[in-house]
Amino acid sequence: MINNVVLVGRITRDPELRYTPQQNQAVATFSLAVNRQFKNASGEREADFINCVIWRQQAENLANWAKKGALIGVTGRIQTRNYENQQGQRVYITEVVADSFQMLESKGGTKQNDDSLMGTAPNFARNDSNDIPSTEISDDDLPF
Numbered sequence: 001m002i003n004n005v006v007l008v009g010r011i012t013r014d015p016e017l018r019y020t021p022q023q024n025q026a027v028a029t030f031s032l033a034v035n036r037q038f039k040n041a042s043g044e045r046e047a048d049f050i051n052c053v054i055w056r057q058q059a060e061n062l063a064n065w066a067k068k069g070a071l072i073g074v075t076g077r078i079q080t081r082n083y084e085n086q087q088g089q090r091v092y093i094t095e096v097v098a099d100s101f102q103m104l105e106s107k108g109g110t111k112q113n114d115d116s117l118m119g120t121a122p123n124f125a126r127n128d129s130n131d132i133p134s135t136e137i138s139d140d141d142l143p144f
Contacts, residue, residue, distance in 0.1 A: 003077040005096050008104065009034035011070045012049060017063035028059035030066075032074065032096075052076070054098040062101055073102040 009032035017028045033047045040046055052074060054062055066072055076098035085091050 007074045026059040051095040071104040
């Protein structure tokens with residue numbers, strides 16, 4: 001079975017860091033606003049607000065470094081849990097359990113693209129222009 005999630009979005013509020021009472025493990029909850037691929041009828045892009053939880057050292061790192069509005073990437077899995085509330089009703093919760101996260105902007109709000117640290121990053125942007133040079137291949141270049 002496969003249960004993998006990769007999200008890129010902005011944190012909607014500062015992560016809430018807590019510690020479990022028995023084992024004192026760090027756990028942070030947060031919500032990501034992830035833009036949809038398409039625009040609605042009025043031409044605006046809508047977003048999904050996805051509840052996430054992250055544990056242990058990653059939870060502490062997230063709470064220390066990522067604040068409301070930060071652009072982050074998250075990898076993890078979808079998990080569903082349920083409990084009975086005070087009125088005796090069964091409540092179901094679906095959330096992303098994050099294994100790791102990556103800050104995608106520096107603290108100043110600009111994209112991280114420090115060529116001196118990361119090397120020259122390839123440009124994967126879509127090029128819609130028609131000025132792409134053609135590559136000539138002769139029959140002698142083919143192995144068959």
